[in-house]
Amino acid sequence: VSNPQIELPNSPVSVEAQEKFEAEIRLIRAYPMPREIEPQICRGKQVGL
Amino acid sequence: MSNIGIENLTIKKATELIRSRALSPVELVQACLNRIEQVDDRVKAWVTLVPDQALAQARQAEHEILHNQYRGPLHGIPYGAKDIIHTSGIRTSGGSQVEPDFVPRENATIINKLSSAGAILLGKTTTTEFAFLGGEPATRNPWNLAHTPGGSSAGSAAAVSASMAMFALGTQTVGSLLRPASFNGLSCIKSSYGLVSRRGVIPASWSLDHLGAFTHTAEDNATVLSAMAGYDPQDPASLSVEVPSYADSLGMLLKGKTIGLPTSFFLAEEPTITQAVEQAVKVLEELGLQVRKVDLPACLPEAMASLQIVMRSEAASYHQAQYSKVPEKFGPYIREQIALGRQTLAVDYLQAQRIRTVFRNEMLKLFDTVDILLTPSTLTVAPIGYGTGNPIFNGPFTNAGLPAMTVPVGFDASNGLPIGMQLVGPMLAEPLLLAVGAQYQAVTDWHLQRPGLE
Numbered sequence: 001v002s003n004p005q006i007e008l009p010n011s012p013v014s015v016e017a018q019e020k021f022e023a024e025i026r027l028i029r030a031y032p033m034p035r036e037i038e039p040q041i042c043r044g045k046q047v048g049l
Numbered sequence: 050m051s052n053i054g055i056e057n058l059t060i061k062k063a064t065e066l067i068r069s070r071a072l073s074p075v076e077l078v079q080a081c082l083n084r085i086e087q088v089d090d091r092v093k094a095w096v097t098l099v100p101d102q103a104l105a106q107a108r109q110a111e112h113e114i115l116h117n118q119y120r121g122p123l124h125g126i127p128y129g130a131k132d133i134i135h136t137s138g139i140r141t142s143g144g145s146q147v148e149p150d151f152v153p154r155e156n157a158t159i160i161n162k163l164s165s166a167g168a169i170l171l172g173k174t175t176t177t178e179f180a181f182l183g184g185e186p187a188t189r190n191p192w193n194l195a196h197t198p199g200g201s202s203a204g205s206a207a208a209v210s211a212s213m214a215m216f217a218l219g220t221q222t223v224g225s226l227l228r229p230a231s232f233n234g235l236s237c238i239k240s241s242y243g244l245v246s247r248r249g250v251i252p253a254s255w256s257l258d259h260l261g262a263f264t265h266t267a268e269d270n271a272t273v274l275s276a277m278a279g280y281d282p283q284d285p286a287s288l289s290v291e292v293p294s295y296a297d298s299l300g301m302l303l304k305g306k307t308i309g310l311p312t313s314f315f316l317a318e319e320p321t322i323t324q325a326v327e328q329a330v331k332v333l334e335e336l337g338l339q340v341r342k343v344d345l346p347a348c349l350p351e352a353m354a355s356l357q358i359v360m361r362s363e364a365a366s367y368h369q370a371q372y373s374k375v376p377e378k379f380g381p382y383i384r385e386q387i388a389l390g391r392q393t394l395a396v397d398y399l400q401a402q403r404i405r406t407v408f409r410n411e412m413l414k415l416f417d418t419v420d421i422l423l424t425p426s427t428l429t430v431a432p433i434g435y436g437t438g439n440p441i442f443n444g445p446f447t448n449a450g451l452p453a454m455t456v457p458v459g460f461d462a463s464n465g466l467p468i469g470m471q472l473v474g475p476m477l478a479e480p481l482l483l484a485v486g487a488q489y490q491a492v493t494d495w496h497l498q499r500p501g502l503e
Contacts (some may be wrong), residue, residue, distance in 0.1 A: 012381075013388050021361075021389045024354035028400050031351045039402030040256065040409060 055080045056212045056499050060269040063215060064122045067114065074114070074125025077215075078107040078169055081127045085171075085213045088502045091194055092211050093187045094204040096132045097140050098172035103127060106169045113167075122272050122296075124167030128262075129208045129217035131201075132173040133180050135249040136160055143251045144176035144184055144201075146378045147371055157249025158281045159218065159260055166276040171214055174204025177437060180220055180253040181364070183382020185435045190232060191500035193431070193465050199229030200437030201253075202263070206233040209263040211502055216264045216273050222253040222360060223447055224440025226261040227455045231426035231469030232438060234457045236267045236486060236496060238274060239443075241476050242450030243288035245274075246281035252367055254360040255286070256402070257447055266496050267456055267486030271295035274479065290477065298480035299487040304337030306481070309419030312342050314349060315442055317425045325459030325468040326425045329489065333423075336488055343419055346411030348404060349445060355401035355408070356448045362398045365390025409449040416475035421485065426455040426469030446473050454482040457495040467495075 013021075055077075066072035082100050089095055110125040130136060133143050135153035137160075142149045160170065178184025180201040188203040190196040191211040198207040202219025206229035209217050219226045221239045230237035238261055245260040252258055262273040275295050281287040308330070317323050334340060346352070365372075365387045372379060372387055379387070415422070428439045446453040455469040472482045490496045 013385050017385050017389065021357075021392070024357055025393075025397055027354045028351055028358065028397065028404055031348065031400070031404055033400065033403055034407075037403045037406050039399050040405035 055084055058212070058215070059266050060122065060126055060215050060264060060272055061266070063126060067125045068119060070114065074107040074110040074169065075104065077125060078103050078127045078171070081171055081214055084211070088191075088211050089213060091502065092189050092191055092207050092213070094174055094208040094211065094213060095129070096142060096173045096175050096204065099139055099170065103169050103171050110167055110169065120167035123163065123276050125169065126167070126215045127169045127171045128163065129171050129174045129205055129214040130160065131205050131217070131219050132176050133220060133251040134160065134218055136170065136173065139173065141173065141251075144178045144180070144186065147375060153249070155249060158246035158283065159277055160249070162279070163276055168276070174202075174208050174217055176203065177201040178380045178383050179251060179364070179368070180222060180225060181383050181386060182437060184380040185437055190431050190466070191502055192234065192467060196431040196433050196464070196466060197232070197435055197437050199232035199431060201225040202229050203437065206230055206235060206263050209233070209235055209265065210500060212499065216262045216269065218260060218262055220250060220253070221259045221261060221443070221447055222257045223356065224443030226259070226263075227426055227443045227453060227469070227471060228438055228440050230263055231455045231457070231467065232431035233263070234467030234495070234498060235263045235265060236270050236454070236456045236490075237261055237263050238270050238452060238454040238479060238482060239447065240274060240278065240479050241288065241452045243286045244290070244477070244479070245277045246279070246284040246287055248281055248284040252363070254363040256359050256363060257356065259447065267454070267483050267490055268296065268299060271299060271483045271487070274483075293480060295480055295483050299484050301480065301484045303485060303488060305339065306420040307339045307341060308333060309343035309415065309422045310340060311345050311422060311424060314345055315424035317427070318429050319461065321459070321461045322425050322427070322430065322468050326423075326470050329458040329470045330423065332489060332492060333485065336492070338485075341419065343415060343422070346408055346415070348408050348411065351404050352408035352448055353444060355404040356444055358393055358397060358401040359405065361386045361390035362393045363390070405448060412449045412451060413475055420474070420481065421478070422473040424471045424473070426471040430461045430464065430466040430468060442471060451476060452479050452482055454486055456486045456489060458493075459495060460498070
């Protein structure tokens with residue numbers, strides 16, 4: 001499987017943006033997610049009605 | 050129009066004059082076009098104008114009204130639309146160089162709904178590139194031309210603030226309605242996720258996009274929302290709920306309702322903002338609302354990270370085909386966001402969406418203890434230059450899909466820039482938020498102030 005990032009031209013990411021992105025990923029991965037929680041996706045009926 | 054002055058005209062007043070035939074829609078549209086001619090070389094709010102089409106529609110509206118075919122409070126009312134909203138036969142650039150001359154064949158649902166209500170499109174307003182941060186337009190804040198009007202809905206907010214249109218449409222994925230509304234001294238509600246159709250609007254992020262309108266008053270915003278809201282089977286996120294007449298709810302009894310003031314996170318950088326919002330809280334207490342401190346959900350930091358991850362991933366998905374062909378036509382900021390979106394693993398995207406579910410559930414529990422939350426609308430007043438400001442105070446509620454509103458509550462005397470307070474409610478609490486905004490404006494006059502562009 002190829003890495004789509006390598007295929008993508010002209011996509012410079014600053015060091016600061018990359019570090020912020022990686023910190024966000026670490027933060028959400030560390031969240032103690034209850035098993036029963038389903039993802040919130042773009043369907044209005046899933047926003048609390 | 051010479052006796053009225055378009056600068057001080059609200060939708061409510063214009064509606065009364067049009068309905069009583071004291072004002073023609075043709076006069077009103079021409080007054081807006083004259084105002085654009087007068088001030089837009091400095092404000093730079095518009096990308097495309099359609100004066101001939103607008104005047105033709107105004108003549109039709111005039112004919113209909115004279116023949117007792119009055120459609121309602123937006124009949125003959127001129128407005129602008131952010132340039133990511135599809136308009137049939139009118140260029141829709143998305144604020145981008147990717148397809149700068151793209152002309153949609155069909156209107157977005159929201160344009161069709163406003164057309165049915167008799168509103169008249171004047172043209173398209175500036176936006177940042179594809180409604181992201183970055184790719185800022187040259188648009189200026191009418192209150193102080195050295196400062197940004199905010200964004201991404203920059204042109205729509207500036208156009209209404211400078212009285213070039215009676216209202217204007219924008220979108221919010223993080224803070225792109227409430228932030229520019231606050232920066233420009235306007236009233237604006239970002240309604241519950243799914244209440245206003247997104248069909249025909251270039252997406253920034255499907256899971257987070259909302260539409261709304263900029264107006265001078267909460268009452269005007271209620272009128273426009275009533276015309277915009279409603280189920281759209283062509284929008285998979287659309288809510289199938291009955292839409293009330295929001296204007297009819299503005300007088301609801303507020304005595305005994307409870308305002309929650311968050312104890313953390315919403316700390317403005319500028320003391321003038323804190324002072325103005327504290328003063329607004331006192332006014333609301335005098336109206337009979339009760340105030341108590343509340344703690345925000347503990348997962349707020351994870352929720353804010355999740356918003357960024359979801360937004361980047363969905364933007365990368367939406368733009369990837371064109372990005373692969375013409376990457377050089379995308380600006381540096383959105384290129385970076387697309388690249389980061391493509392680095393995101395599916396499992397991380399889904400973890401972010403699951404955190405959004407947790408956060409939304411926790412926010413809804415918070416509304417078991419208070420009726421509304423109240424915060425400053427923005428971290429600062431409109432910054433100097435072209436950067437569109439920080440949306441951090443608006444993002445949590447966009448993330449949760451909850452309705453949030455801003456109304457002006459003062460000015461920073463050092464630079465003349467407006468300050469706003471943000472009101473937030475549980476799902477479908479638009480009638481309550483609009484009522485609080487309208488009743489606050491009934492006893493204050495911040496919303497009556499206008500920038501001195503003459």
